[in-house]
Amino acid sequence: MKNTRFIINYHLMLIPGIILLIMFSIVPMFGIVIAFQNFIPTKGVWHSPWVGFDNFKYMFLLPDSMQILKNTIVIAISKILLGLIVPFIFSLLLNEVRHILFKRSIQTIVYLPHFLSWVILSGIFLNFFTLNGFINGLLQWFGIDPIMFLTSNFWFRPILVVSDVWKEFGFSTIVYLAAITSISTTLYEAAAIDGANRFKQLMHITIPSMTPIVILLTTLSLGNVLNAGFEQILNMYNPMVYSSSDIIDTYVYRIGLQEMQYGLATAVGLLKSVISFVLIVFSYKLAYKYANYRIF
Numbered sequence: 001m002k003n004t005r006f007i008i009n010y011h012l013m014l015i016p017g018i019i020l021l022i023m024f025s026i027v028p029m030f031g032i033v034i035a036f037q038n039f040i041p042t043k044g045v046w047h048s049p050w051v052g053f054d055n056f057k058y059m060f061l062l063p064d065s066m067q068i069l070k071n072t073i074v075i076a077i078s079k080i081l082l083g084l085i086v087p088f089i090f091s092l093l094l095n096e097v098r099h100i101l102f103k104r105s106i107q108t109i110v111y112l113p114h115f116l117s118w119v120i121l122s123g124i125f126l127n128f129f130t131l132n133g134f135i136n137g138l139l140q141w142f143g144i145d146p147i148m149f150l151t152s153n154f155w156f157r158p159i160l161v162v163s164d165v166w167k168e169f170g171f172s173t174i175v176y177l178a179a180i181t182s183i184s185t186t187l188y189e190a191a192a193i194d195g196a197n198r199f200k201q202l203m204h205i206t207i208p209s210m211t212p213i214v215i216l217l218t219t220l221s222l223g224n225v226l227n228a229g230f231e232q233i234l235n236m237y238n239p240m241v242y243s244s245s246d247i248i249d250t251y252v253y254r255i256g257l258q259e260m261q262y263g264l265a266t267a268v269g270l271l272k273s274v275i276s277f278v279l280i281v282f283s284y285k286l287a288y289k290y291a292n293y294r295i296f
Contacts, residue, residue, distance in 0.1 A: 035267040055267035064246075071157075072247040075228040078161045080221045087169040088214065091176035092202065107177075110170035122235035125163050126150065150236075153244035160236065160245060164229055172217075179213040180206060219287040223280035226272050248272045 037048040097103040128134050129149040136146040149155045191201050230249035237245045256265025
């Protein structure tokens with residue numbers, strides 16, 4: 001009875017959070033019916049005419065639909081791959097630093113950008129890459145003509161990927177460092193007795209021991225294939241680079257809120273959510289199979 005009373009108290013503590021979750025996450029999901037309507041704001045959801053799957057059919061007939069899907073997948077996969085590789089390599093290098101104060105200082109510095117919003121960072125990057133910005137000034141110092149980075153479809157996509165990785169790799173580094181610290185020190189001691197230097201210990205102990213966490217993070221990242229970074233791109237892109245940087249989320253925002261095509265925007269967002277849900281389920285299946293990780 002005593003344990004039951006404690007369990008009931010814990011469940012009562014969850015009630016406020018569950019209420020907020022229902023109000024802001026579950027109830028708004030009923031708005032997906034707009035995807036099957038010619039939604040007219042003055043008539044509301046209940047009185048707008050139903051069009052069935054016409055919005056979905058029209059979505060696939062749009063000439064920009066395939067380009068937007070391509071941009072989303074290319075940008076997202078590029079961010080995922082670099083977001084896994086860069087912190088992995090950096091954590092290995094940082095782990096070799098023996099000066100504790102210097103090591104903690106570097107870790108703190110690379111972790112700080114994670115807390116800055118893209119509203120702030122986008123302004124910084126836009127100023128850096130303008131025609132009269134720091135980067136072009138540096139290029140001119142080496143005798144190179146200025147480059148229109150922010151209006152170039154060739155340069156803008158790499159800027160998006162690199163800036164996102166720069167912002168987030170410090171946070172991911174913590175995960176890898178935690179995996180390194182969990183490695184038993186007896187393995188290193190035994191390797192040192194056998195004559196293995198630091199590089200051989202890295203190749204034969206550290207990296208193989210980190211394989212499970214790498215597999216886990218890789219499989220879990222599959223669920224983000226269609227999430228290419230809405231906030232970052234919305235704050236940085238412009239009409240000149242739509243062909244290389246316009247993704248599903250920014251497209252939904254533009255046609256939904258700016259062009260007021262509510263039914264089409266909801267249909268695009270709904271299709272993306274369904275595909276993302278399938279990818280997330282698939283990634284958790286792989287995570288359980290190859291890394292023995294599960295939530296439920």
